[in-house]
Amino acid sequence: MKNYDVVIIGGGPAGLAAGIKAYDYGAKVLIIEREEITGGILNQCIHNGFGLTRFKESLSGPEYASRFIEQVAKRDIDVLTETTVLSIDKNNKTVTAINSKEGIFEVNAKAIVLAMGCRERSKGALNIAGSRPSGLYSAGTAQKYVNIKGYLPGKEVVILGSGDIGLIMARRMTLEGATVKAVCEIMPYSSGLKRNIVQCLDDFGIPLYLSHTIVDIEGKDRVTAVTICQVDQNKKPIKGTEKRFECDTVLFSVGLIPENELAKDAGIELNRLTKGATVYQNRETTSSGIFACGNVLHVHDLVDFVSEEAEIAGISAAQYALNGAKEHDSVDCIAGDNVSYVLPQKIDKNLSGAVKLFFRVRKSLNNCKVKVCVGDKTVIETKKRVVRPGEMEHVLIAEDKIKSLDGNVTVSIEGCEL
Amino acid sequence: MYDVVVVGGGIIGGAILRELTRYRLKVCLIEKQSDVAMGQSRANSGIVHAGFDAPVGSLKAKFNVLGNAMMENYAKELSVKFKRNGSLVVAFSAEDMVTLSELKARGEENGVTDLKILDADSLFELEPNISKNALGALYAPTGGIVCPYKLTVAVVGNAMDNGADLYTNFEVSSISGKFGDFTISSQDGQNVKTKIIINCAGIGCQKIANLAGDYSFTIGGRKGEYILLDRECENFVKQTLFFTPSKKGKGILVSPTVDGNIILGPTAKEVDDANVLTSEEGLKEVQEKASKMCENVPFGQTITSFAGTRAFCDRHDFIIEESKSVSGLINCAGIESPGLTSAPAIAKFVVEKLVSSRIDLRFNTSFNGHREPTDFFNSLSIEQKNQLIKEKPEYGKIVCRCEKITEGEIIHAIKTNPPATDIDAVKRRTRAGMGRCQGGFCQPQVAEIIARELGIPLEKVTKFGKGSYLLRGKTK
Numbered sequence: 001m002k003n004y005d006v007v008i009i010g011g012g013p014a015g016l017a018a019g020i021k022a023y024d025y026g027a028k029v030l031i032i033e034r035e036e037i038t039g040g041i042l043n044q045c046i047h048n049g050f051g052l053t054r055f056k057e058s059l060s061g062p063e064y065a066s067r068f069i070e071q072v073a074k075r076d077i078d079v080l081t082e083t084t085v086l087s088i089d090k091n092n093k094t095v096t097a098i099n100s101k102e103g104i105f106e107v108n109a110k111a112i113v114l115a116m117g118c119r120e121r122s123k124g125a126l127n128i129a130g131s132r133p134s135g136l137y138s139a140g141t142a143q144k145y146v147n148i149k150g151y152l153p154g155k156e157v158v159i160l161g162s163g164d165i166g167l168i169m170a171r172r173m174t175l176e177g178a179t180v181k182a183v184c185e186i187m188p189y190s191s192g193l194k195r196n197i198v199q200c201l202d203d204f205g206i207p208l209y210l211s212h213t214i215v216d217i218e219g220k221d222r223v224t225a226v227t228i229c230q231v232d233q234n235k236k237p238i239k240g241t242e243k244r245f246e247c248d249t250v251l252f253s254v255g256l257i258p259e260n261e262l263a264k265d266a267g268i269e270l271n272r273l274t275k276g277a278t279v280y281q282n283r284e285t286t287s288s289g290i291f292a293c294g295n296v297l298h299v300h301d302l303v304d305f306v307s308e309e310a311e312i313a314g315i316s317a318a319q320y321a322l323n324g325a326k327e328h329d330s331v332d333c334i335a336g337d338n339v340s341y342v343l344p345q346k347i348d349k350n351l352s353g354a355v356k357l358f359f360r361v362r363k364s365l366n367n368c369k370v371k372v373c374v375g376d377k378t379v380i381e382t383k384k385r386v387v388r389p390g391e392m393e394h395v396l397i398a399e400d401k402i403k404s405l406d407g408n409v410t411v412s413i414e415g416c417e418l
Numbered sequence: 419m420y421d422v423v424v425v426g427g428g429i430i431g432g433a434i435l436r437e438l439t440r441y442r443l444k445v446c447l448i449e450k451q452s453d454v455a456m457g458q459s460r461a462n463s464g465i466v467h468a469g470f471d472a473p474v475g476s477l478k479a480k481f482n483v484l485g486n487a488m489m490e491n492y493a494k495e496l497s498v499k500f501k502r503n504g505s506l507v508v509a510f511s512a513e514d515m516v517t518l519s520e521l522k523a524r525g526e527e528n529g530v531t532d533l534k535i536l537d538a539d540s541l542f543e544l545e546p547n548i549s550k551n552a553l554g555a556l557y558a559p560t561g562g563i564v565c566p567y568k569l570t571v572a573v574v575g576n577a578m579d580n581g582a583d584l585y586t587n588f589e590v591s592s593i594s595g596k597f598g599d600f601t602i603s604s605q606d607g608q609n610v611k612t613k614i615i616i617n618c619a620g621i622g623c624q625k626i627a628n629l630a631g632d633y634s635f636t637i638g639g640r641k642g643e644y645i646l647l648d649r650e651c652e653n654f655v656k657q658t659l660f661f662t663p664s665k666k667g668k669g670i671l672v673s674p675t676v677d678g679n680i681i682l683g684p685t686a687k688e689v690d691d692a693n694v695l696t697s698e699e700g701l702k703e704v705q706e707k708a709s710k711m712c713e714n715v716p717f718g719q720t721i722t723s724f725a726g727t728r729a730f731c732d733r734h735d736f737i738i739e740e741s742k743s744v745s746g747l748i749n750c751a752g753i754e755s756p757g758l759t760s761a762p763a764i765a766k767f768v769v770e771k772l773v774s775s776r777i778d779l780r781f782n783t784s785f786n787g788h789r790e791p792t793d794f795f796n797s798l799s800i801e802q803k804n805q806l807i808k809e810k811p812e813y814g815k816i817v818c819r820c821e822k823i824t825e826g827e828i829i830h831a832i833k834t835n836p837p838a839t840d841i842d843a844v845k846r847r848t849r850a851g852m853g854r855c856q857g858g859f860c861q862p863q864v865a866e867i868i869a870r871e872l873g874i875p876l877e878k879v880t881k882f883g884k885g886s887y888l889l890r891g892k893t894k
Contacts, residue, residue, distance in 0.1 A: 034816065084816035098824075100814035103804035122856035124722030127645065129698045132724060134886035138858040145862055151876060151889040176893050215698065221885030237698075248890065261820070 002107045004030045004078070005321035006314075007095050009085050009262065010115035012040020013303050014294025014310040016068035018113045021314030023075045027321050030078045030107060032085055032097055038072070039065035040117055041140070042303065044147045047168055049195070053304035064303060088112060088266040090287045110321035111289045113313050114263055114277065118295035120165070121255040130217030133224075139165040139253040143172065152176050154249025158226050159183040160214050162190035162197070164301075166253025171200035173251075180204075181245045184212035184228045186235055189364050189418075191255075191390045193301060213237065214250070223250055256299045263292070273341035274298040280330060280348045281355045282316035283309065288325050291317045298343050298358075301392050305358075326350060331405045336373070336412025338362050340389070347397075349405055355397045359411050361387045368415030370395055375407030387413060420444050420583075421777060423602060423612035425590060425626050427454030429566060429758055430750050431618035432573035433765035436787075439580035441769070441779040446583035446610060447574060448602065450622070452883020453586060453843040454836055455570035457620045459758070460846070461644065461694065461726025463684065464675055465658055466562035467756040468505055470525025470533060471668070477736040479528040481760035481767070486530075486560055488762040493564055496572040497791035499676040504657045505561025506536075506545065508711065509553045514662035518556045521663075525558065532559045545655055547712045561658055563676050566758050567846045571836060573761075576789040578835035580782070585610070586839075587883060590619075593629040597746025597776070600630075614776055616748045616768065621729040623751035632741040635751060639727040642684025643700035645708075648719040648854055649678040659711055668755075670707040672715075677849070682708040682715070684726070694725045721854055730754045738764055740772055748772050792834060792847055795827050817867070818860040820853025828864060832871045839872060841865060842882040861888075 006022040008015045011033030023029045037043065042050070045061030052058055055067070072079065083099040093109045120138040137145075137153055143165065145151045155178045159166045162185040170180045183201060188211045190197055201208050209228060215237050216227040230241035258276040260268075269286045271278045276297040277285040283293050293313035294306045329349045333342040342359045357372070365387050372380035372395055380395060387393055395411065422438055424431045427449030438445045449456070466489050472478035493500035509515045522533045534557045541548060541555045578584055591605040598613050617626045624637040647654070652674065661669035668686075675681050685700045701723055708715045731737060731752025741747040748768060753760070773779070791797065795813060798806065806826070807814040813826030831838040831847035838844045841851065844864055851857030851864065865879045865888055880886045 034819065082815060084819065084822075086822065098807075098814055098816060100807060100811035103807040103814055104800050119855050120858050122721070122854065122858055124856045125720050127696075127701050127720060127723045129696050129701065131695050134881035134888060138855075141858050141861060145889065146893055149862055149866075149876070150893050152891055152893050153888065154890050221882075222887060 002030070004028050004107060005110045006030070006113060006317045007032065007107055007109035008113040008115055009088075009095065010040065010117055010294075010296070011038035011079060011081070012115065012117050012294065013042055013065060013068065013306050014117065014296070015040070015113070015115035016065070016072055017307040017310035018115055018293055018314030018317065019077050020068065020071050020075065021311045022113070022318040023077050025315050025318035025322070027318035030080065031072070032083050032095070033079065033081045034084045036082055038069055038079060038081065044143050045168070046147050047172070050303050053302060054307060068307070085262060088262055090266045090268055090290055093289055111291065111317040113317050114290065114292040114296050115294050115310065116259045116262060116296045118256040118299055119259045120252070121257055123252045123254070126254065128214055128217060131219055133217070133219040133222050135219065135223035135249045136217070137249065137251055139163070139169045139251045142169055142251050146172055146176060152178065154178065154247070156181060156247040157249045157251060158214070158228070158245050158247045159251045159253060161185060161253035161255070162192050162208060163253040163255060164192040164196050166251060167192045167196040167200040169251055169253070170206050171204060174204050174206065178249075180206045181247060182207055182209055182228065184209040184214065186211065186213040186231055189388065189390070193390060215242065217250065222248055224248070226250055256295065258296045258299065260296060263296075271341070271345055273335065274343060278345045279343070280328065280346045280351070281344045282348070282351055283313035283344070284316055284320070289320050298341070301390070305392065332408045333357060334408055334410045335359065336371070336410040338365065338413045339411050342411050347402060347405060347409060349403055352399065354399045355402060356394050357397060357409070357411060358392055358394045360392055361389055361413055364388045364418040365413065365415030366418055368413050370411070370413050372397065373410045373412070374405055384413075386418070387415070420446050420610060420612040422614045422616060422773060423448060423600070423610055424616045424618055425602070426617070426619035426622065427451070427570070427574060427584070427586070428457050428459035428618060428620050429455070429570045429573070429761045430753050430764060431616070432570045432577065433761040434616055434618060434750070434768050435582050436573045436577040436580070437765040437769040438773070439577045439582050440782055440785045442782045443777070443779075446585060447577070448585045448588040448590065448610065450589035451586065452840055452880070453838070453846070454574045454584070455567035455846065456882070458726050458728045459566050459570045461724050462566050462642070462728065462758065463644075463671060463673060463681060464563055464566045464758070465505070465671070465673065466500070466564055467759045468525065468558035468561040469528050469530045469756070470521050470556070470558060471663065472528065472756065474524060474527045477738060478756060478760070481736065481763045482756040483529045484763035485756070485760040486562070489562060489564065489759065492762045493569065495787050496569065496576055496789045498564060498569050498572045500562060500564045501676050502560065502562040503674060505558040505660060506541065506657045507556040507660045507662055508541070508548065509555060509662050510551055511553070515554055517662050518554065521556050530558065530560060533557070545657060545659065547654055547714070548659065549711055549713055563658065563673065564758070565676050569758070571847055572789050575835040576787065579789065580785050584836050590626060590629060593626070600746065614746050614748065614773060616750065618750045620753070621727055623729060623749065627741065627747070627749055627751065630741070630744045630747045632744045632747060632749070634741070634743060635737055635749075636732045637729050637751060638731070639689045640730055640754070641687045641689045641694070641725055641727050643696050643704055643723065643725045644681055644683030645701060645704050645717070645723045646721055647680040647682070647716060648721050651680045651716050651719050652678045654680050654716065655712065661707070661711065670704055672708050672711050679721070689727060694727060696723050696725045700725070722856060728754045736760070736764070738768065746776060792831060793827070793849070795824060817863050818848070818850035818853065820855050821849040823848050823850040825867060828867050829871060832868060840868065840880045840882055840886070841888070844868065
């Protein structure tokens with residue numbers, strides 16, 4: 001049986017950053033990765049724009065990943081690739097995994113970091129009417145075919161969903177010679193970053209249909225056409241607004257979901273709003289000694305923020321492994337008006353340091369006022385010019401305020417609808 | 419020259435093919451699609467009916483009750499999962515309660531055992547999620563569930579292991595000759611010669627009969643749409659729940675599947691062709707009716723929706739007989755529900771009673787009806803798994819993360835009868851790609867394994883044969 005201080009599940013950006021920090025704190029670290037190499041989904045993200053916040057330069061996905069892979073290689077961190085974790089025992093902190101060399105085996109940890117990332121919501125979940133031919137791909141699958149395997153899935157494309165991967169793939173397919181006929185988005189706003197709408201759609205003249213969805217898919221063997229339709233406020237199609245596009249490919253970019261099957265099976269408490277674990281500000285879940293970070297915790301806009309969060313989890317996991325468990329004395333963080341979620345969901349008053357409260361808004365607003373209340377007392381009030389559901393916001397609670405928290409913390413925002 | 423050619427690779431054709439290999443006969447199955455179980459055996463509810471539904475004295479009633487009794491051993495021999503989970507016909511009105519008594523009496527006359535009428539309290543105890551508007555139910559403990567396409571793959575695979583041939587992508591375009599010397603030709607110029615033809619072409623039965631010169635029946639299509647929920651909903655219902663049948667038909671059902679999903683459906687809409695399009699109205703109807711049957715149906719856990727077309731014939735009963743106009747042509751037509759349940763009994767009858775009246779049957783002493791399970795990996799102990807991984811490292815490599823399917827299992831599906839040659843065929847055999855990501859992560863890897871094992875370029879791999887290619891060439 002192998003023994004480690006910290007076992008990290010997932011060798012993507014979150015797992016790598018957590019591993020480096022845990023090691024530097026003095027822990028013996030193992031990273032378990034199911035793919036052949038570490039780096040996670042960044043390996044297929046060959047476009048640039050990564051690292052602007054963290055490194056003040058624009059890197060490609062593989063370049064961003066390599067900065068961390070190199071740091072891991074410099075340290076005595078064990079990395080098992082092509083190894084899939086099958087289950088976690090949250091009480092004994094045992095991880096059961098499988099690979100071709102060792103078969104099924106167990107690893108003992110003092111602390112575990114969940115860093116499994118997220119997956120795309122599948123088209124199947126959407127109940128779109130019509131046929132189920134070949135040529136319907138999630139944007140990420142198409143990205144893998146194009147960027148990793150070197151194959152073009154199709155030549156005439158309609159994209160449903162304006163999440164970042166969908167936008168990036170609109171540009172990528174265009175550069176590979178495909179025609180992207182439309183990107184439609186059921187919401188009245190894009191969930192992608194503003195810069196991606198400009199650089200991936202506008203610059204290539206690709207039309208974005210907001211408040212539109214696909215209502216019919218045609219084609220027996222391979223998709224031959226789709227019909228899109230405008231939707232009303234309740235997302236119901238408005239008759240008479242149909243537009244038909246002939247195409248051989250439909251890409252779906254309809255949301256990301258933290259991949260928490262392992263956590264769920266292990267009985268770790270998950271949050272309904274984020275679909276990730278419920279955590280304290282040190283990213284410890286409510287299962288003692290189990291930490292979570294990156295997109296398995298909540299879906300981030302930028303990998304730079306994933307790295308930042310993973311470093312918190314990495315240090316905390318090492319502290320737990322080396323110094324033992326600490327009592328929690330916590331208050332809850334609650335999503336108030338116009339806020340869809342707040343993370344961390346719990347603030348532990350025994351932990352030192354300021355707390356960066358991340359939150360997402362429900363709708364686009366301008367001239368906004370962000371309010372943080374403790375109980376019914378307003379403790380912070382700041383202004384934001386524009387907020388959008390596609391972009392994560394945060395507010396800082398200073399260290400001196402943490403100790404004296406005497407009620408639950410509610411984050412709310414008010415402003416004019418855009 | 420074959421002794422018998424079975425046309426149509428659904429559960430009926432497959433079960434008959436397997437039954438034929440018990441005897442010293444040269445037999446084959448021809449199927450127009452790239453795999454077996456591509457028609458109504460792919461998209462149906464997977465219910466092993468108890469047998470109270472069919473009219474007394476009908477072929478449906480006879481084969482249903484016989485097939486139900488055979489299914490447990492049948493599935494066991496073929497290593498296919500079968501569960502006798504019981505069925506409930508739920509009443510929502512006083513009129514329905516009267517119908518339940520009639521159904522019970524009919525069932526008993528058909529030979530169904532252990533039927534019981536439950537009051538509302540006993541019903542809620544069995545099924546806590548059932549609508550509080552329910553008044554009672556007919557409980558049939560002999561009702562069960564089985565995976566229709568896995569059973570079809572298993573019967574065909576076992577028949578092939580016992581010497582039967584399989585021709586896929588063989589769409590019949592003409593039939594000539596007569597009993598003892600038929601020639602069946604395909605659109606692309608393939609021919610097979612046979613003494614006897616068994617027509618099990620499902621929705622295509624009329625076409626096959628017509629090509630052979632038999633115009634005695636017509637077949638229509640009835641489309642059914644389904645919604646499938648994630649395995650996380652596994653215990654939402656335990657029994658198969660039916661509405662009380664009315665003049666409008668049986669309505670939709672809410673049932674667990676043997677793999678632990680929840681299936682909702684089907685609608686019933688008559689269509690002109692084998693149209694398997696889902697529709698907005700159809701899916702809405704499924705949702706509305708499921709919500710009438712149960713409280714708080716977890717629609718948020720939908721992983722896919724699909725449609726299948728069931729054949730039905732103008733005689734309103736199964737047609738299982740030798741053609742009156744074409745000797746040597748045996749028609750198994752209009753096999754709608756409860757066809758899956760009836761399949762083992764129909765197969766036995768067709769071979770022992772119909773085929774035997776045309777050719778002498780002598781036992782094939784080397785027949786082995788046992789088929790090794792294809793999903794054996796998960797049933798092994800950890801020690802056994804580790805031993806296997808040592809011998810075949812591909813069993814240590816998880817390809818489908820949602821269903822935890824290894825590369826070894828995928829290779830096994832490609833190399834075992836009937837061989838899987840495309841993405842969907844691998845999915846039906848192994849469940850790779852059937853989980854909540856619906857193949858988003860594993861499809862490129864499964865495609866590469868298929869290409870490698872079959873020795874074809876990646877561009878030639880399809881989703882389900884013919885023009886369902888995955889890729890349009892290499893990138894720049």
